[in-house]
Amino acid sequence: MELRLNEIYARLVAHFGPQHWWPGDGAFEVIVGAILTQNTAWTNVEKAMGNLKRAGLLDPARLHRARETRIARLIRPSGYFNLKAKKLKTFVRFLFDEHHGKLAHLFKRDTASLRAELLAVYGIGPETADSIILYAANQPIFVIDAYTRRIAARLGLSREDATYDELQRLFTANLPRDTQLFNEYHALLVMLGKHYCRKSAPRCGECPLREMCPSARPMIDRNSSRKGRGISASLR
């Protein structure tokens, strides 16, 4: 298994190049982005983040003081704005109540306790918690998302109904525990998912993993027989 995960990574890097996700943005921006992107396209999140930034609210203390209704108005483009405003407020309240408003204080604890503490906060589930741990706290944990789930299933690495923890174990048990590797690997899987391994109408003909993917051919056949948008159309 380890060999395949290594080969997958090598192919993705060769195809997409290094991603450098969330490097320059501060840890707090990463957290806000992680909450706003829940079940939402990143382009919409960028609009909402821009609004928050212009309003000077990409700052724990200022966000803590801001009205929830105002936050909701600003993050409207990211969808679920009432819910996400509540989640953002809940997080900063937690940060100030438990950690003096300092992310450095929160991030001091070991990965397992940090994860447990984040999961206890309203609005933070496994993926958001792990995104925060990996991309904001820079601790080695593998993030599982809809793309990772779909790609792993199509590659035959996991069952369709695998749980979050099972998928996470698949990657962490077969890769060196390295923050930078986990960061790049997850970002590359998202790129693959967006461009080739889409939910409907996957573009297997151009996928860098097509030779090692058992679902590639049936996927192409289904599409080409139905709409003529399979490998022949993809390869032009």
Next chain:
DNA sequence: GCCCAGGTGGGTA
């Protein structure tokens, strides 16, 4: 007009 997007929490059986 329809499907989809870097999920999560709450309710019901």
Next chain:
DNA sequence: TACCCACATGGG
């Protein structure tokens, strides 16, 4: 535990 549902905007 296992489903089902609400939450909502914007792009293809």
